[in-house]
Amino acid sequence: xxxxxxxxxxxxxSRLWVGTGKYKDFEETAKAVEASGADVVTxxxxxxxxxxxxxxxxxxxxxxxxxxxLPNTAGCYNVEDALRYSRLAREAGVSDMIKLEVIxxxxxxxxxxxxxxxxxxxxxxEGFIVFPYTNDDPIMAKRLENAGAAxxxxxxxxxxxxxxxxxxxxxxxxIEAAKxxxxxxxxxGTASDAAIAMELGCDAVLINTAIADxxxxxxxxxxxxxxxxxxxxxxxxxxxxxxxxxxxxxxxDGMI
Numbered sequence: 001x002x003x004x005x006x007x008x009x010x011x012x013x014s015r016l017w018v019g020t021g022k023y024k025d026f027e028e029t030a031k032a033v034e035a036s037g038a039d040v041v042t043x044x045x046x047x048x049x050x051x052x053x054x055x056x057x058x059x060x061x062x063x064x065x066x067x068x069x070l071p072n073t074a075g076c077y078n079v080e081d082a083l084r085y086s087r088l089a090r091e092a093g094v095s096d097m098i099k100l101e102v103i104x105x106x107x108x109x110x111x112x113x114x115x116x117x118x119x120x121x122x123x124x125x126e127g128f129i130v131f132p133y134t135n136d137d138p139i140m141a142k143r144l145e146n147a148g149a150a151x152x153x154x155x156x157x158x159x160x161x162x163x164x165x166x167x168x169x170x171x172x173x174x175i176e177a178a179k180x181x182x183x184x185x186x187x188x189g190t191a192s193d194a195a196i197a198m199e200l201g202c203d204a205v206l207i208n209t210a211i212a213d214x215x216x217x218x219x220x221x222x223x224x225x226x227x228x229x230x231x232x233x234x235x236x237x238x239x240x241x242x243x244x245x246x247x248x249x250x251x252x253d254g255m256i
Contacts, residue, residue: 003015003232003236005181005204007129008150010097012039012040012204014040015228015229015232016038016194016207016224016225016228017038017041017070017183017204017205018033018040018041018206019042019043019072019208019209019212020041020044020062021074021208021209021212022208023212026061027061030061031218032211032212032217032218033221035219035222036221036222037225038067038225039066039068040067040068041069041070042070042071042072043071044071044074045071045073045094046073046074068097070095070099071089071099072098072099072100072133073098076101076102077102078115079115079118082100082102083119083122083123086119086128097128097129097150098128099206100116100119100120100132101116101133102116109159110155111134111135111155113135113137113140117140117147120132120148121147123148124147124148125148130150131149131150131152131153131183133155134152135154136154136155136167136171137154138173138174141154141174141178141182142177142178145179145180149180150181151180151182151183151203152174152178153182153206154174154185155184156171156186156187157187159186159209160208164190165184165188165193165196165197168196171184171200172200175201181203181204182201182202182203183203183206184197184202184204185205188205188207188210190220191220191224192227194207194210194231195231196231197231198228198230198235199231199235199239205224207224
């Protein structure tokens with residue numbers, strides 16, 4: 001499908017982006033990424049070795065020449081840590097793109113949106129291409145866009161919950177108001193959730209736990225690939241209107 005996502009002049013072939021956490025080993029990670037068809041792979045700077053090339057490294061399994069590596073600041077609970085790990089990833093030559101997380105609560109992993117806004121503004125000034133993980137608040141999404149975010153990434157549900165898109169109406173409002181791409185990040189549990197996100201008009205979906213925690217991660221990665229494609233095609237096709245009463249699909253003309 002010739003329907004590529006472009007963010008700040010960067011072309012992405014797939015609208016499914018995938019994470020690399022929670023897999024049993026790097027080999028399974030690589031197989032799942034391959035099956036997903038994704039060309040963007042996000043990696044936690046704090047938790048996965050991507051800066052020391054002398055020891056076993058995720059980038060030995062995920063070829064940076066084939067995939068766009070998107071470092072993320074998962075596990076950062078304050079602005080200072082998020083800024084430091086973002087800069088570390090860029091200084092190590094990984095990427096100018098950053099999936100920005102500033103977590104506000106250890107139990108829910110909901111974002112600290114005030115800290116997120118501060119960090120987005122600072123990193124944007126420093127020339128980063130910022131993808132902030134935020135809640136499903138249309139007001140905050142617009143503020144992040146105004147602060148220089150290259151896209152906004154509202155949660156569908158809490159990280160790792162698998163609850164699906166809990167508030168599709170807010171996601172839809174964010175999409176309608178945004179002048180930057182909108183990517184659902186967090187909460188997707190199965191292929192139908194990914195399709196729903198795309199049918200709402202999201203530009204892409206980022207998925208990790210739903211694939212890594214599946215009984216067969218490789219098969220689920222492939223399922224997510226097709227779900228995102230189907231959801232995007234459905235959105236572009238334009239769904240029929242909803243009606244309270246039945247409408248016959250066959251005409252009455254010519255009946256005997």
